[in-house]
Amino acid sequence: MTVVDLMAAPTVLIAEADPWTRDLLKQVVLTVRCDAQLDVCGDGQQALAQLGRKTYGLVIADRELPGVGGLDLLRTVRQRRAVAAQPFILLSARNDSASVREALPLAPTAYLTTPLDIAGLTRRLKSLLLSAGQEISCDVPALAPGMTLKRFLEQRRASSDGAPLRVDAQSALKGSLTPEGVDLARLEQQVRTDPQITAVLIAAANSAAQHLVSPAQTLAQAMQRLGPAQSVNLVQGLTLKYSAQLSDPCLADYAERYWALSQRAADYGRTLAGMLNLDQERCFCAGLLHCLGDLALVRCLQEWRQAGGELDTQAIDASLAEFGAAYGSALRTRWRLPLELRELIAAMYHLGGGVYSREALVMNLAAQVANLESEEGIAEVAGGKTARLLRVGMSQLSQLIKSPSPSPGGRGD
Template identity: 40%
Template sequence: MPPSASAPLIIIADNDPEIADLLARIVAEVRPDARAIAMDDGRKVLTACKRQTPDLLIADVAIATLDGLSLLRELRGHGPTQRLPCILLDGKASAANVRAAQPLHPAAYLSKPLDRDDLRKRLGKLLATDTPVPPRQQQERLDDFLEQLREAPGKAPILEEIRSATAQCLQAGEYDLHDLEKIYKQNPHITAYLIHAANSAVYYTATPCTTLPQALARLGIKRTLNLILSATLEEHARLADHRLADKARGFTQQAIQVAQTSAWLAKQLKLDAELCYTAGLLHNLGELVLLHYLQKWQDQGGELDEAQRNDIIERRGASFGSALRAHWRLPINLRQLIGAYYSFWNGVVVPEALVLNLAGQLLRLPEGQEPGTLFDVREARMLRLDRKLLAEVPRQSASSAH
């Protein structure tokens, strides 16, 4: 079945949410306009395929309730899905499974761990289109391109310093959780990624993880380094355009400054300083994700000038960040604190939300204006801050340690 003229529909059937997330990202790299749906129940996948035939099915042979081979066998016996292209994935790749799959004519039978380059090539052939993606050189089409990606499980770029520190850590062979915290506590992407992983079904407990130290303790050293190594090797980790890379560095430093200011205020007020630090660090994750997609636009031939970059980031940064935090299922209280940085609402609020909002106001102070001038703003009054404490808020470099 050739891909549909409109955005193709891909169903991903895998029990492991991290693998499903990775597959969705690779699909988005090959076809940014594709709509990928992840499912972890074979019988539900069968029902979904019969209800609406997708353009491609990617299924693990070990999918729950109805294994991948049985699922494909059922689909081959149903008229509309007889020719549905299917990529089967197998963590064991046993000879028996391979033989059983041959009469079902899968488009590919791939073993895990996946060879990502090979998978991209296969997807490129299966999802080929004569229509250039994305459309070139028109602002409204750039907006369309970004809108298609907004709900995708995007990632933020990782700075060269983080990749180097990870490599050094692995080469040293001796490290503990405290060492890892010192390395990664100033990287928004790694922090959000590890909190997301620590709250996944594999590690979930009754208490949600909301900070990097909590995530590190739950994941352990080996799992943490495996996750980070995977993230630093992925294509989204690098920005080839030095202008986008410079912006990424600037946004990361801004995130660190907000995190440090929020934590300092929280500590003075005997609030949850680690939670405030995390929320401050993740406040502009959307802007960092956008930089990755703007790099993708340019890689595919799109043109972008400085004014367009700034306009897109200003208009879309917050919505991209909100979509990503929801997709990663970050705890709701952490998401609410991040939202408080941008705007404040009436009603019952926690003091930490006031801290985040005030930290944002401090960051936006014009050059030369002292923090004490915010003494009369609502958030400072509700926190009962005095002028002396506000005057002591450190106007430190964003690169200094928390």
């Protein structure tokens, strides 16, 4: 094969060290060609091995890959000449003229600088992977014969994409634009009530590619570390993912309950932290993320139904009871959320016999109040161990639940 066969599903190799950029590239490719056969790898040696085993219709590689760099991969491809003028997109953080001139003799199909221009990359991919006027549609894969809901959820736990989106991300991105570019503070206000966006941006800001020691533990810190372009790219990438929005009304109702619970816990955590001169934004973030597993499970239940599986409220309730906590734990570990943040989230579920920070006690108390079904339970919470350790009394807790909640997207300060 000397050119991309547009009648067949294209084969694409993505070589990128940063897992979040790698996932973003994957989503953009699948948006253009949902039938693309993708191989992904995180270092140049793996990419070189893949190129030795298979002929690809398109290679996308980062110039700064560990091991064998993207430029050397491109050089290898051009020297082999197994595929005449094989499409090869080279990504690089280096946009100086000397770096670009060094790559030009190897004739990359495109030399794109990072953070990526997603719209520009999409146009480039369409020109490479689609013929003029061609449209590709893909059916949702059917469930394997004999697949049960429990087995499906067990399998998806290790690869879940996380929660569905709560906010209208595209509107939020548009609302953050100014004549000077993206206003990060405005974008943070627009999306700060969304657990999925918050978790992904914090995880991406703490990835190994950032090469920083002090972890980002709030959405604002994560955005500052990532910068406007990368923050926007990651939010855009989330909107491209399959089932990012809940279309099933019943499951949307379940998600709304968990979003509301997360918001209450976040608001109570921040307010209590303010009373005690603790880190308000970190406590807000921990509260917002503590139902992430339940929300991710709801999203997987929609995937089950879209694939042809049967579902009723009894099965939904049973699945949440059995898998909700496990999904949350798996996501927080796989995404490598900061340990301090994970400890605050864990404290919201249980306090053992160890020594806990005041912030952990705050989040445990915030969770207790957030889970109350009426104000009548305040007295019991006020008399409990956590409230006594924090010296938070009945009057303070009563005032806490009567304080107005912030409007969606706002700070509520």
